[in-house]
Amino acid sequence: MGAIRPHDETKKNDACFRAGFLGSKIQEQPYSEQERELLASGVVKKLPVYDRILGSDKKSSSYDHVSGRKPQHIIEVERSTAHFEKLNQTPEHVREAAARIAEEYSLVNGRKSPTEEMSSRKWRIRSALRVLKRGPSYPVELASAESHFSHDVLYGSTERSTASILNEKGQKNPNESQLAPVSFQIQHREWSGQYRGQLITQTPASSAPDANVGERFTEKLTARSVSKIFSSAAYVSTCHEGFTTFLTLTFNKAQRLRIFGGMTDEYTTLSDERVGAHHPMRFRRNMITRKAGKNERKISAPVCDIAGPYTSIEIQDHAVEMNMNREIMGDYCLLSEKPKNAFTVEKTIETTIGKEVSRLLDGLKKMYQRGWIADHTIQVDEESNAQYCDLKRASVKPHCKAVATEFGPSFTKDDFHYIWVAECPANEDGEPNPHVHVLLKWTVEPHLFSAWAMRCEKIWGHGFAKLERIREPKAAGTYIIKAVGYAAKGDDASQGLVKGNRYSIAKCSRAPSWECIASFEANNITAIIKELGYKLEQWKKPLERSLNRLSYQKSQTIKAKAIAAKQPGTTEDKLKKMQSSIIRLEKQAQKVKQEMKSRQVHVSTENNFSISFDGQDAKQKVDDFLMWAAGARGWSMDCRDMDLSELKVEADELYQSDYVRFKDKRAYWQAVLCDSVPIEPDENEVNYWKSFTADYLEGKLTPMLH
Template identity: 40%
Template structure:
């Protein structure tokens, strides 16, 4: 039987893989299934999901439905007579006290069985709860905190590292590899490589978009070749041209010859295969490189590269900000705008690649410590930093909306052939909004600290004061938050230095640590207190009085 990924990829020659996935008669479904137990399990999961959805949909109408049912019952009782009377022996309508008692008892029972609904996991799994988690396992080297440094960028980071046991390692991958999107790890590598080339090699200078003819698309989806293979062939050709030199005819019709370049050839490429405006799969490749030519040679250079590509059209453009090229290529594939939800299409084989010389060097480990409660400390810092960013992010959002409106207005003005002064005014407005956005982004960047509540395992520092901030953070964590600061290195002299630093931090931040303990004790006592009674619900005394009234009323009815 043809594997499902192969089938989706082959069918990609005529339609996007997500459409095929929706319409396909899967080998795991229904009558065609080879494993009835798996099919039954799958069907049961669908039924459970439907039941949950049905509950959510009908939950809001429960109270309204009960009231409607009660109203219809009363109407039917009023219309009935004789032997068809629904309520026998009743000589008077229901007393208001009985109705009031029933509703109050119903509310009390509902309050007693009421469940607590949490909006998100953050409402109960926050940094305060992390402080209460048990310490690391007995083998403390499995979970450590590392102080790390990256020399080329001057950055420092605190990393909560957990070593995977040999028995917990995942099984090795085998067979063909298919991907539907860039992973977060791939995006991080692309950003870091772009920053490294910008800091140490001057940055990327040219952006290419490589497309495929219909014949070449059929060859890719038919398994005759892959995107990665075609890009590798193209890169081999232009790298030889880059190193050996080339010749051509310039814009003035004069023949020229350019010498080879001895510098390393840096590049990053990313492939994607989204659907075009006609709903057809559109495989193409985005590539950035550190190679540019003079304006008079650009046309000949462009035609030469397109000839080496040979699979379709090759569009070249100059990168205006070479040091921001990493974000340039990420925006091109739509990841920056839509994140992991960007429609990047199904691709067989490599989805991206980075030149060996362009890959950012890794981090150097300067020191190792016991983990203790560092995860809680990092997450608390993430909360504080996100709280500080919120008003700035709201300002960025408002400016972005204003800029989008200005861009639309400018396009409308151009189409309507408005006066040149009006178009220039809109252009100046767009530039002013972009300047305000850049100022806010610079304010966030100048803070020099990166932390998030979504990642409680890493806290990084950048800028000229990164080293001082990193060491100050470790001292604050040990003194103000009770971090153990126990070194796992074997050097006794280093152990002595760490012990002295910890003692100094505890003396310096003693008052802050006491306030932190008092705050924790206060909130623990609040959380452990019983829930306060809701005054909308009847108390036990009120409930007893209502029952006594009901008994009195029933006795009066019997006496009558």
Template identity: 60%
Template sequence: MEQKDLLYIMGSIRPHDEIKRNDACFRAGFLGSKIQEQPYSAQEMQLLESGLVKSLPVYDRFLNRKEKHIAEIERATDYFAKLNKTPKYIHEVAARIAGEYSLVQGRKSPTKINKPEMAKKVSENIEYSSPETYFNHDSLYLGAEQSTAAVLNEKGRRNACEPKIVPISMQLMHREWNETYKFQAITQTPSSSAPEVNTGERFTEKLTSRSVSQIFEAAAYTSTCHEGFTTFLTLTFDKDQRLAIFGGMTDGEASKTMGAHHPIQYKRNMVTKTAKANEKKVMDPICNIAGPYSTIPSDENPYPRVLNRNGEIAGEYCSLEFKPKKEFTLEKTLETTMGKEVSRFLDSAKKLYHRGWTADHSIQIDKESDVKYCDLKRVKVGGHTKPSDFGPTQELSDFHYIWVAESPANEAGESNPHVHILLRWQVEPPLFSAWAKRLEKIWGHGFAKLERIRKPQAAGSYIIKAVGYAAKGQNADQGLIKGNRYNISKCSRAPAWECIASFDADNMTAIIKELGYKLEQWKRPIKKQVEKIHKQKAQTIVAKSIAKKQNKPEDVLKKLQSRIIRLEKQAEKLNKTMKSRGVHVSSENKFCITFEGESAKEQIDKFIFWAAGARGWPMNCRDLDLSDVKNEADVFYQDSFIRFQDKRAYWKAILQDRKPIYERDVNEVSDCWAAYIDYTQQQSMLM
């Protein structure tokens, strides 16, 4: 029984104050045992079970202390409040600046608001139209001033095994192949929060944003350092291969001609032979199962016992404790994945690329009539090796590729698996038909379509558009796929970022978000012009298609085509203007800012110097001593930093200032009443 229940029951015959004064029976546990409600220690529980406490008075049974979990919560709360407590001088400075910049210096009738009304207004649920109303750069600045990041355990104490550094750091990274610098926030995962190990089969429904960025980077790296991809290849799957991909099945007609080969087999699970420290592991299974007499060492039996000296019985036996739970495993011989089939095709294509091949025909043009015809002469095409200053070498050249798989549903609702591949491999136009025929034969599972890429520089965006995946990360029903969804050759992967220096984060996320707002404001009018141009281009394309259907003259079609080309060049010019800043930062991503171009090194130096001086970033470097640079930045941007603080305090005072209530003049009230009387009289006359 709780106290509120007692007050409810006894309230009908006695006042509440008398019940509270005379509730000795309730507090002593007469109406309900209090001992079981208190979490006692092991020693106290032993005393209670032994019966020693029964001989003591009732009021000595209770220790009058707080519960253990409540005491731990209060201790942790006090620790965090002490750690994140705002210094007193910050409140004093904010109050002084708010008074100086207040919009209402003196009111004729100061408004009094009762405390219950204020509490009621604050407790109401407020629904914001956008998360930016709260998670803006000003709130990030305030959070950096009031809190300190640290790795703590559940009880508010730092683990002894954790490093004595702030878990969030800003790392200055450099990429040499395109001279790009990046300032990115990195979170150090505590050792107690290690990620779980990936087990089981892998299924994916779409490309992740990280996968898209890796594809773009690989395409940009290949374009910059290896002249880009030149061929776009699409591979499809026939009916039998689709059944093998989706569950290792086979068609009823095909199963009749399989003969002794069955699509299902059973594999016996057995323990493999263990190897010594300096021996190579042997994977032969041990098929014999025995009891305690085993030559396989274990924790319980490190030195196995043999039955006789000749070793006749002491064979390769598996102890019963190591016996697998399942004796047999079901295997589908026909089951495969899209990744396995693409890997097989690329391995064969790579050998063809290095060794060379023979074209069984070529497409020639008749010199007299300019008509194409098929020449059935066989043509030998050599392999590819790395060139040198003295001619070809024996070293094989790199085989660049990127492939992405998808399996969207068709109009009938069936899965349509296919693969898009980018290759850096091209042949002469007369041999293109024979080359496509040879690659389709290597694939052997359906139709293969080859296309020349006109702009190798834009190959990355070409494959992303082909799989229906926008750059912003929106999915276009790519289908469920088992195994790998994409892959990039080792030679085509962009080199990793190199970390130059590491800094404490502090308020750097707020600085990046502020710059993201400013850059978006600068880009907004340019983006509006680009959108307008795209609309005009779409209208022109529709007008051209209508003109074709109406059999308009050729001059009209050429004018429309020239307008489309002109609009494309205008949009491309505006996009180059936006990229000319050499800075990539967004208000949606407050953890990274990137500088690219020839002046990237100068821009990153200016940014760090400005952030340290004009925004108060402490610039605590973990690798170098940059205190002299910090002092120089503080002196150089002293006036700018003071203006920044005053502006923040000014807008904060405006947001916190209550709306003034002005007293109305007697003449103003009389004028309002006169206007109201005139209006009512006119309405009555109209009625």
């Protein structure tokens, strides 16, 4: 290194020379007796080299008066600290100017004490350290998505983009519709008098869903299923006087084994013969079907002989192949139609819940429409009012309904209404317990009930059947939903696994579907529905709080009554007062619920694709909603079925002021959202600019003109 650079220049390099890179500074300094002893003992060699460098700054607070020296790194730290304080020190004239302004104008607002500022700074530092130590723990799902999917965001997204079908590889499909894939339909349901606006998405032909294949297994009812059950129950209640009987069906052990895979055990008998524990099987040959000819009926008939010859050439005439004895072997069959497997294995006793319930309902329907004979009746003794069984037979007439024809009234078979839902939860032992809940529109006289129940249970033949009379036919839909333990939101998943159909509704009991009366372009209708849902929910908030309060008071009163009933010395009057209080709270809650439904408009922020209107004025409410949406919120009102341009102009003129107010409000909040965040100045910066103000007021500083 001396050959490359002179020694005096190398010595001036503080980074190498002071660190002892070119030789220990210890050898160049005079040492005290204590330091010499440490050097002789070898302890100093274990210390870092930098800590062994000593200086001679007598002004330092760590000056050693014995040796007259201190460590070099302490000197450098003190020197750097003094230099930093000098650079960040506020000038004296600035402090004086700030104090003078404070005295003249009393600028004391917003000042903070040093103690408070230091405590807040420590709190910020500690919170930051806690965050850094813990690491980011962001939630997987947002607690509320309203900040990202509010109605204001939907208004903005509609203005920026329009709905269209994305073409594959940039090529247009001439078979696709040129209209937008999303439309807003006004639908009507005549039997209930309801109207609704529904957003409909048309699935393009290129995105058709896959066909359902294989066996079906379900774990619970879907929201769509619950909606169909409620609609059908409401339809029967409105148009057919409602369901009147609630039936619960259970399965015995043998039938449960048949449902769960077609099994038997050693105690099961088939056709009076003990079969043992095995799986009864049947092998079915896979047949090839022959296509119908040009002048034949369009049916598929199996070929006479599966072993017939196969050919890869399609033959129009069904030629036959003969062997040496001139015997027909079979029709020619295409090789592509040859079955993959020659035989199919079938479980002869396997069944499903849906099959067994369908068999029962077929038998009950015949009884209902043809009539039946009761083998006994229940009579009441006139003297003792006791019931006794009369073994006389009684004939029950069939159920018929009058139908008007051109020749006069005629009688035909009455409709058989039913709804059934199956479930298979686990029992106390963890075993599956399948059972079925059925709603029927069928009642009998009290003296025929016993014979009717025995006849129904005999037709079922698989276990116990329980019959109950529904006291409120108009609320029959809630019976079956509560029976299967299913909440409207679908959170309860304890219904068990069921193979095949999980529920079924009679054709005559199905509610007629909604009928479309007008179709519009969607435009910004989703944002409008979202805004109305938010307003309706805000209006319902006080009523919901009142309803929750009444529900809590009712539950507490019921608990207090139960406790008081068990305590000795409680009078009957006190219990009656508690019961009257419970009844009063129920009536108040019912009144609040009626008030919540008084608007007769159903819309929610969770579903911005539908809005419905009830009541006698439903049609007028739909018209008002469309006019308000077109005029006050800028909806296009572009109808696909008719020209409504005149109504659009009328709506714009009627709600012009409301639309201008709506646009101004949106523009204001957009400006607030896009405005930059204000930066809070520190104390030194405030004092600096206050000094400029003081100098300007005293005439020492002139403003700069640009």
